[in-house]
Amino acid sequence: MADAAVFDLVIRGGRVVDPETGHDAVADVGITGDRIAAIGPALAAGRREIDAAGLVVAPGFIDLHAHGQSIPADRMQAFDGVTTALELEVGALPVGAWYDHQQAAGRVLNYGAAAAWLFARKAAMIGLDLNSGLPPIAMMGAGAGDMRWSVDAATPAQTETIVDLTRRGLDEGALGIGIPHGYASGAGLKEMSRICALAAAYDRPTYTHIAYMSNIDPRSSVQAYVQLIGLAGATGAHMHICHLNSTSLRDIEEAAGLIRTAQAQGLPVTTEAYPYGTGSTVLSAGFFMESDFAERTGTGYGAIEVVSTGRRFGNRDELAAARAEAPEALVLWHFLDTDDPHDTKLLDISVTFPGGAIASDAVPWSNPDGSLYDGDAWPLPADKSSHPRSSGTFTRFLAQWVREREVVPLVEAMAKCSLIPAQIVESCSSAFRRKGRLQPGCDADIVVFDLARVQDRATFEAMHLPAEGMVHVLVNGEAVIADGALVTEARPGRPIRSDPR
Numbered sequence: 001m002a003d004a005a006v007f008d009l010v011i012r013g014g015r016v017v018d019p020e021t022g023h024d025a026v027a028d029v030g031i032t033g034d035r036i037a038a039i040g041p042a043l044a045a046g047r048r049e050i051d052a053a054g055l056v057v058a059p060g061f062i063d064l065h066a067h068g069q070s071i072p073a074d075r076m077q078a079f080d081g082v083t084t085a086l087e088l089e090v091g092a093l094p095v096g097a098w099y100d101h102q103q104a105a106g107r108v109l110n111y112g113a114a115a116a117w118l119f120a121r122k123a124a125m126i127g128l129d130l131n132s133g134l135p136p137i138a139m140m141g142a143g144a145g146d147m148r149w150s151v152d153a154a155t156p157a158q159t160e161t162i163v164d165l166t167r168r169g170l171d172e173g174a175l176g177i178g179i180p181h182g183y184a185s186g187a188g189l190k191e192m193s194r195i196c197a198l199a200a201a202y203d204r205p206t207y208t209h210i211a212y213m214s215n216i217d218p219r220s221s222v223q224a225y226v227q228l229i230g231l232a233g234a235t236g237a238h239m240h241i242c243h244l245n246s247t248s249l250r251d252i253e254e255a256a257g258l259i260r261t262a263q264a265q266g267l268p269v270t271t272e273a274y275p276y277g278t279g280s281t282v283l284s285a286g287f288f289m290e291s292d293f294a295e296r297t298g299t300g301y302g303a304i305e306v307v308s309t310g311r312r313f314g315n316r317d318e319l320a321a322a323r324a325e326a327p328e329a330l331v332l333w334h335f336l337d338t339d340d341p342h343d344t345k346l347l348d349i350s351v352t353f354p355g356g357a358i359a360s361d362a363v364p365w366s367n368p369d370g371s372l373y374d375g376d377a378w379p380l381p382a383d384k385s386s387h388p389r390s391s392g393t394f395t396r397f398l399a400q401w402v403r404e405r406e407v408v409p410l411v412e413a414m415a416k417c418s419l420i421p422a423q424i425v426e427s428c429s430s431a432f433r434r435k436g437r438l439q440p441g442c443d444a445d446i447v448v449f450d451l452a453r454v455q456d457r458a459t460f461e462a463m464h465l466p467a468e469g470m471v472h473v474l475v476n477g478e479a480v481i482a483d484g485a486l487v488t489e490a491r492p493g494r495p496i497r498s499d500p501r
Contacts, residue, residue, distance in 0.1 A: 006044035014052025018438040019415035031444045034476040060445035062421035065359035070374040074108035079466035083445035084110040088207040089242045091116035091178030095169040107493030114178035115169025124161035125149040141328025144284040151186040173497030176204040181211040196237035204428040205238040214296035229262045238268040245350035246279040252346045272359035273350035277336025280387040284327035305332040308370040357420045360393035380464045392456025395467035428498040444477035
């Protein structure tokens with residue numbers, strides 16, 4: 001058999017789904033090296049073979065919004081079907097050093113990052129050391145003692161520095177510009193127009209956390225969406241809106257309508273959502289400290305929960321004290337009640353948005369003391385915490401919206417998990433034209449899963465539980481999950497940068 005083999009690997013008899021062509025039929029998939037070589041009935045022998053009868057074979061999922069960026073984060077996301085995990089909303093700076101660090105450490109999944117506008121802002125306005133070596137999520141918490149970077153408009157000289165630092169990130173291969181504007185809502189439109197024009201000049205997307213999270217004018221979420229859409233029209237930048245569900249709060253329906261209208265006019269605006277009514281961020285997030293936070297957001301301080309301890313807050317003063325001690329601590333924000341039919345409808349609007357991607361906003365894993373965990377233990381120890389979406393975003397979507405409720409057909413679901421994310425990024429990186437599809441010549445990033453069994457298992461009480469139902473997961477043709485078990489030594493992940501200009 002080995003001498004007669006034509007392919008390195010053949011996946012036999014699965015339900016092969018390609019979201020770009022709409023192919024959905026039983027077939028074999030032949031893989032040679034790190035590429036798909038052939039798809040069809042009764043392919044020739046492979047050196048290795050996988051029996052996929054009764055299973056779905058689809059392109060690996062591309063997560064546009066993954067903050068974990070570590071071995072434990074990769075492993076948990078692999079069980080969620082992710083083969084490419086991208087740090088785009090926040091990004092990294094310096095970009096070249098970030099890629100070097102990831103490559104030296106080794107990664108399970110493919111990876112990439114945007115240029116971090118927010119870190120450029122902190123460097124320009126408060127002198128943040130960009131060469132500290134801190135991971136992006138820790139850099140988010142840095143500078144909490146001097147919040148000028150968050151609340152002040154930049155001077156002309158500071159704006160020049162911000163633009164220059166961001167440009168350097170693009171020159172080092174960043175996949176666009178991360179603009180978490182909600183963490184620095186003091187940034188004015190002159191600065192934003194310069195940054196967005198820079199993205200347009202490089203033909204790379206921006207990945208934006210809208211400026212305001214509030215359901216009350218002025219500075220409402222709706223105002224922020226109108227402002228963002230205006231920037232797309234004024235600068236020509238592709239404005240990708242992160243987590244439509246959480247930043248819209250209770251105005252999801254109106255926000256979705258604004259996006260649809262903008263798209264109908266041909267504006268380059270895209271979006272994503274995750275299938276949870278609970279968000280996550282760092283304690284230093286400035287919007288928590290607004291005096292009318294509860295009124296503006298529709299939630300009280302009791303809706304904010306420290307990930308590592310489960311502590312909730314009684315008032316603004318309690319949160320301020322905790323923030324002063326550990327500004328980088330990860331917190332959960334329970335902004336929707338998914339047991340409420342009205343709130344479920346709001347979540348549905350964002351998750352099923354036509355042409356919208358599924359993206360996790362996965363956060364890193366933490367130790368009990370709140371420090372970040374980047375160890376190698378497997379199974380992931382029970383005392384490690386994050387957010388259930390870091391373990392089960394895509395499998396939750398498949399289980400609830402595709403299998404159980406039958407709201408989204410399987411081919412469309414695969415598009416939201418793989419093809420649409422690839423299309424959002426492929427304008428700046430041709431590597432993504434070989435991802436998100438199951439066709440000859442495409443990368444062998446492939447998931448083989450049991451639709452009848454696929455399910456998220458992580459809860460807010462037990463966040464460390466990996467999803468189930470992913471039987472095989474291949475990254476660049478190499479197994480990272482085989483027969484439902486983690487291949488602990490696998491490190492096939494590759495960096496993905498933008499194409500040279």
